[in-house]
Amino acid sequence: MADIMRRWQMDGIGLVGGAHLGKAAEVIGVGGHIHLIWALEGFEVSTPVMPILMKDITIHGIGTGHRRALTELVSAIDSTGTKPVIGARYPFGDLPVALDHLDRGSFGKIVVEVG
The missing domain is CATH 3.40.50.720 (NAD(P)-binding Rossmann-like Domain)
Structure with missing residues (x-):
């Protein structure tokens, strides 16, 4: 990690x-x-x-x-x-996509699931 x-x-x-x-x-x-x-x-x-x-x-x-x-x-x-309000969930392998989502702005938390 x-x-x-x-x-x-x-x-x-x-x-x-x-x-x-x-x-x-x-x-x-x-x-x-x-x-x-x-x-x-x-x-x-x-x-x-x-x-x-x-x-x-x-x-x-x-x-x-x-x-x-x-x-x-x-x-x-x-x-x-x-x-908590979850805006999106991503598997750890999609971390770049999750970070792009974060850069675009999000309502709620962006969760990256590890493991």
């Missing part, structure tokens, strides 16, 4: 926690954006900073509050049966 992401030079990556920040910095394109949801794992991240600086990567912190609050939110959403 990382080889494919390197080949496509992704513009943006969303991460939960900081454990994979270094890997994200390796595969993201120059000038890319990493959205880091930090509160789920704590406040400390240990990763080499040079790839982030050399690629001019922007890291956006997304706070979620306490784990308890997130758990309550997820439970509330689950209890209502609310589902």
Whole structure:
């Protein structure tokens, strides 16, 4: 998966926690954006900073509050049966088609199924 992401030079990556920040910095394109949801794992991240600086990567912190609050939110959403709007689904082999769809704009999420 990382080889494919390197080949496509992704513009943006969303991460939960900081454990994979270094890997994200390796595969993201120059000038890319990493959205880091930090509160789920704590406040400390240990990763080499040079790839982030050399690629001019922007890291956006997304706070979620306490784990308890997130758990309550997820439970509330689950209890209502609310589902995300899926605009399209693509098998992993059609990743280029899915990315073209994303470039054209989409209402709802574009899902790429892996495996």
